[in-house]
Amino acid sequence: MLYNLLYPLSEHFIVFNVFRYITFRTIYAIITAFILSIIFGPKIIKELKNMQISQKAKGYEPERHKEKEGTPTMGGILIILSSVISTLLWADLRNYYIWIVIYVFIFTAAIGLFDDYIKTVKKNPEGLTPRAKFLSQLVVAITATILIIYVDKSGYSTKLAFPFFKRLVIDLSYFYILFAVFIIVGTSNAVNLTDGLDGLAIMPTVISFGTFILFSYLAGHIKFSTYLHIPYVVGSGELAIFCGSMVGAGLGFLWFNAFPASVFMGDVGSLSIGSALGTVAIIVKQEIVLAIVGGVFVLETLSVIMQVGFFKVTKGKRLFRMAPIHHHFELKGWSEPKIIVRFWIVSFLLALLALSTLKLR
Template structure:
């Protein structure tokens, strides 16, 4: 909104700053952070009153988690509020990529909210049917993917090789939708310990802030040999808002957590990262930068696959962060070590920009 106002005025004087993505990205970080910190206490208090017993805790999980009973969930609403307001304030409202990402973020957030609400209402960890959730997620992701490819094309680019791509045609819509849905659920599975999912999302957002900025600049994209996507640079503002909203939430989610983000936040943030990667044509790189989320999701898939066929467990408990808890690692130890892994993977993903 501020960009269009400045553009309408002709970018006079100090308004010339709004031309620069770096300034607006910084503004989005600060705005989302400030809004989150301001609304956080009242929001958490409201959730505590409305939910009573808070988020249901798995009875078969680590016994230390039983102490978290009564902690309110749906903190993702706080994230979505600060993130959305910051984006609308600083984005270029004429950019279709911003709207596609916001559509997925709010759509996945709505699905997560219904799931969280069902869990709290029934005092159960079951929530909405998995099939219903996936169907709704694929519909939203499919629509967003269709809107995106109208601007970007249907090529799948291979990292480490300059100019190597595979044109998937309309099959790309399926691939892009799968990427968005898979990553949304991967982040959702990771969100099991205080702060575990939040910081890796912030780190991945920081990495993709760099990627979308470079992909949106024709000179940088040509120099690095990465696909140039006109308009993708504006998503740096979206990444900035995710970072600011995530930092504000982490303030209240730091151990011991005063609130959980729930599926409302984790699905939304994961879906947003997946959509940003699709826009920038860095879907494979997303698997590197977000490798922690991939491992978490794969641990669940492997566990279910082998248990159904052999009756034996590969891990003591899945997702894999619970496996390490069962090995005797304390919750803060698991969280901080996983943060370090997420940071290293983000650096590895960024290195693909030059290794071509």
């Protein structure tokens, strides 16, 4: 909004010329989202407490999770509010990709909001049925993928680029729709599985979106993308503003979600964050890089799949003490802050590995 209103004035007032730069607007998107989170955070937490929208134990978590009962949940509303306002303020609102990501973000948040509502207000700890949740996510992911393909002007819409290789690009044709839907829905649920300890999911999220600030900017810049041998996607650079907003909102949420948490994000936060991250990766054609930078999310998901598979094959034996894997470490006696910080460290190192793909080709 500020870009659309103020940049045209640069013809008369040179000071407004700074709005042309994505880097400038990304920095202030981060700051704006963080400030909004700090301002709205206490008010939202207070309102959630008044409405008694709080964490309810399902009965199969580690024993010490009972201490978390009563902590307000659905705090993901804070992330959504801060990041969307910041994005609308600093992004070029004529950019189709901005609206596609916001569409995915908000509609998946609505799914999570309804799920949280059933868990907290309706007192059903299981929430939405897996079938209803999955079908709703599919609808959002399919429509988003079709829109991305429709607005693409770069010729890469159905192609898959491989990191570490300069010219290895495979056109998946119609199968790309299935692949992209898998990425969006899979990332959404992966972040949801990771959100089990105070601050565990939000910091890898911040690191992932921080990494995609750079990938979005480079993918939208024809000279940089050509030099680095990555797909050039017209208009994708503007997604750096959305990613920046997510970084700022995520850091602001962490202010209240750090151990011991004053609020949890709930499904309204985790499902929407994951789907938005997956959508950004699809647009900038860095789907495989997403699996690297989001390795913590991948690990958490694989631990659940492996646990279930091993349990069925061995007829009752367990590969881990509990899944997702952060619960395994809890039951091994690791303190919660130790698990959280170590997962953050791993996420940071994976981000560096993802960034190295820009030159290791």
